[in-house]
Every structure is written in structure tokens, then in C-alpha cells.
Amino acid sequence: MSYNVKLGRPTDMLVGLATAWVAIYPILVFIAFVQALSGFGGMVGYVHYGAPKTLPSFIISFVLSSPALGITALLYFALIAFYVSHISRNTGTSTAARIMWGIGVICLPIIAMPVYYLRYTLHAQPPVRRLSEIREGENDGRSH
Numbered sequence: 001m002s003y004n005v006k007l008g009r010p011t012d013m014l015v016g017l018a019t020a021w022v023a024i025y026p027i028l029v030f031i032a033f034v035q036a037l038s039g040f041g042g043m044v045g046y047v048h049y050g051a052p053k054t055l056p057s058f059i060i061s062f063v064l065s066s067p068a069l070g071i072t073a074l075l076y077f078a079l080i081a082f083y084v085s086h087i088s089r090n091t092g093t094s095t096a097a098r099i100m101w102g103i104g105v106i107c108l109p110i111i112a113m114p115v116y117y118l119r120y121t122l123h124a125q126p127p128v129r130r131l132s133e134i135r136e137g138e139n140d141g142r143s144h
Contacts, residue, residue: 012121015082018075019117023110025072032065080105083113090120 083105087098104112 015079015121016117018079019113022072022075022079023114025068026110029065029069032061076109079113080109083116086121087116092120 084102087101087105090098093101101112101116105116
């Protein structure tokens, strides 16, 4: 088996964009939630000031954000399946590291997915230390 599972350029870009969206979307939702609570077109303006014009804007924003939430949830599950399969086939790290990456991707995907993508998927090249080990194995007649 090779060091990493190699992806084609279009697949690599698609996974990168999906990973970026999954990492950025919760931040955008938090900003929208804080904005809604602070009265900038949210429910607080409706409750405190009795301004009925803010309720339709809240309903419209909720209706528009619901499909994005559903698509993002499906994307989370698809990316978790992708990363877990990629981690399990990644022979460039130790078993303990693969277990930790798997736990990280499942329990803390907002942080672990982008870091794993940048470290192992985007740059599917072994570190210099690992390259020397691979070369030594080739010289000894062993294959990795």
C-alpha cells in the first residue's frame, strides 16, 4: 500500500470546498444567531418594540436557511464517511494516530477535518523523515 490514498485533482478540490463549508457554516450560523438576538432584523426587535416588520424577515431567513442546514448535515455525514475511510487506509501514520484522527473527525469535525485535509489529503506527500524510511525500505528490498 502507498503512503496515502491519492485523490484526483477535481475530487481533491471538491473535498476541500466541502470541508471548508463544514468548518465555516457553524460560524456563520452563530453570527446570524447573535445578530438575530441583538435586534438587527431578528426576533428581539419584534418582541421588545412590537415592530411587526421584523417577523416576516425572520421567517424568510429561516425558510432560506433550512435547506442550507439540511445540505450541510448531509455533507457532514458524507465527509465523516470519507475521512474515516481515508484515515483507515492511510499507512503513513501509526495505528494510534489513525485512531486519534478518527475520534477527532467524529467528535470534533470542525477542527479535525480541515487539519487532516491540509496535512494528509491536500499534501499527499510523506514528510521528509518518512521519505527516508521509505527509501531505506526500498534499498533493503522491503516494500511499504
